[in-house]
Amino acid sequence: MRIDFPMEEKVREIFTNLKMSVSVPPQAREFFHITVTPPQGGPILDVIRPTNQTPFYILGMGIGIHQYHQDSLRRMDTASRKEFVDSIKYYLLEMGVDVAFLPPNQDIPQLIHVSKLVFMDGLTPNVLLDVYYTVRNAGTYVIMRFVDEFGATLGRVADTKYI
Amino acid sequence: MDTVSIFKALGLNVTEAKSSEYLHLTVSPPQGGPTLDVVKPERDSKFYVLGMAISVHQFHQQQLRSLKEEDRRRFLSKLRYALLKMGVDMAFTPPNEEVPQVIFVSRVVYEEESTPNDLLHAMYKVRNAGTIAIFMFADRFGTPQLGSTFM
Numbered sequence: 001m002r003i004d005f006p007m008e009e010k011v012r013e014i015f016t017n018l019k020m021s022v023s024v025p026p027q028a029r030e031f032f033h034i035t036v037t038p039p040q041g042g043p044i045l046d047v048i049r050p051t052n053q054t055p056f057y058i059l060g061m062g063i064g065i066h067q068y069h070q071d072s073l074r075r076m077d078t079a080s081r082k083e084f085v086d087s088i089k090y091y092l093l094e095m096g097v098d099v100a101f102l103p104p105n106q107d108i109p110q111l112i113h114v115s116k117l118v119f120m121d122g123l124t125p126n127v128l129l130d131v132y133y134t135v136r137n138a139g140t141y142v143i144m145r146f147v148d149e150f151g152a153t154l155g156r157v158a159d160t161k162y163i
Numbered sequence: 164m165d166t167v168s169i170f171k172a173l174g175l176n177v178t179e180a181k182s183s184e185y186l187h188l189t190v191s192p193p194q195g196g197p198t199l200d201v202v203k204p205e206r207d208s209k210f211y212v213l214g215m216a217i218s219v220h221q222f223h224q225q226q227l228r229s230l231k232e233e234d235r236r237r238f239l240s241k242l243r244y245a246l247l248k249m250g251v252d253m254a255f256t257p258p259n260e261e262v263p264q265v266i267f268v269s270r271v272v273y274e275e276e277s278t279p280n281d282l283l284h285a286m287y288k289v290r291n292a293g294t295i296a297i298f299m300f301a302d303r304f305g306t307p308q309l310g311s312t313f314m
Binding site: 014017018091094095124125126129130133134137138140141144145148 | 209210236240243244247248250251252270271272273275276277278281284
């Protein structure tokens with residue numbers, strides 16, 4: 001992992017200046033990969049540039065669906081489950097992000113991934129921040145929908161999927 | 164253009180608020196309407212926070228309280244989802260209570276390399292997010308009688 005490139009250094013600095021904590025995930029194999037978290041905790045975003053030839057960054061957030069929520073989905077009847085999952089999909093599309101429900105073509109998602117690309121060319125701090133807001137809010141929306149529908153998972157299992 | 168002249172160029176009233184932050188401006192339309200706070204927390208902060216605090220009218224708090232729990236939750240969830248879509252930060256105070264007294268929506272603007280349009284973009288987001296919150300209360304519960312209203 002190299003971070004001594006001007007643009008990557010700038011990206012890192014922008015988030016640091018916004019008082020967020022920035023770290024490099026140990027398993028990262030991409031050319032550039034940092035995770036960004038608000039100081040008081042909260043949603044974790046990944047900022048990735050896959051290779052040094054890639055002209056853009058991917059800002060993404062993966063929301064692992066808690067086992068309890070997966071079980072709750074399983075207990076729903078097919079029509080209500082479809083309606084619930086579809087409504088999340090449509091709303092995310094409206095929020096202007098890329099959406100992946102994983103595994104694909106399954107009734108019950110285990111992971112919902114939201115992301116957005118931003119080109120390096122002409123990238124200013126506020127453009128980056130705009131993408132950050134979009135992705136973070138899309139991810140937060142997913143978490144809130146599950147919590148509102150099925151209740152919080154805190155204390156239910158000693159496992160924090162939503163971080 | 165500096166921050167103050169950008170807001171003035173838009174015909175808005177800009178006044179400096181007394182506060183502990185390095186810079187704290189309140190910005191409002193001359194004919195009245197939603198007031199925005201513009202805050203630079205410290206001298207060396209690299210960003211501004213544009214925010215709008217919506218005090219939920221006592222009447223609306225009462226109305227919310229009188230709803231069935233499920234309806235109240237549904238109403239507040241809908242509001243939260245709408246604010247998330249607007250791309251703002253949001254805080255309901257007191258947190259985790261069923262009836263919010265103040266809803267705060269905000270957006271951060273990075274100062275370096277910022278253009279007047281970046282500020283304008285954030286201003287629209289915050290103002291419209293705040294307006295959505297106000298409208299959702301008014302449309303659901305009616306407009307409270309004159310007197311203290313949303314700030």
